[in-house]
Amino acid sequence: MSNFPGLWEWMASEISQKSILVPQIVIGEVERICEECALWVKGVNGFSAVEIDGSIVSEAIAIVSWLGVENDQFGSGVGSNDILIIATAKSLGCPLISNEAKQPILPANRKSYKMPAVCSASIVLVDCINFADLIKASGQAF
Secondary structure (H helix, E strand, C coil): CCCCHHHHHHHHHHHHCCCCCCEHHHHHHHHHHCHHHHHHHHHCCCCCCECCCHHHHHHHHHHHHHHCCCCCCCCCCCCHHHHHHHHHHHHHCCCEECCCCCCCCCCCCHHHCCHHHHHHCCCCCCCEECHHHHHHHHCCCC
8 A cells, every 4th residue: 555655645535525435345345355455444534434224225126136136146247245336326326436347248147247237237327437447537647
């Protein structure tokens, strides 16, 4: 994290101002991958993770149904955490930041859809951008 201090300062500012929102479920995923990163996010002034509420659960149920997932039998695409993250973005009207690659050809089985494909589905319609696009859109230079 000592590399690119300007980037981290900008991200901290965006998180403090609630321009970047972090669902609680993402914190758990980050902790498994990079505990240092999770501690950094939690230590940002004004940080509060977005908790799952009834609106998010309702969106998630609709997405699960549309995907055709039954009895928690997910395919090779999104999993339950991904669906909660997408549902959070939809419920809050926010773009979703994911570095998951877009699928050039969508699989016949929706259970194989990755996050960008689910986000672009007509029942979801959430902008899904990668981290580089977020930085470009910000106009910041580091």
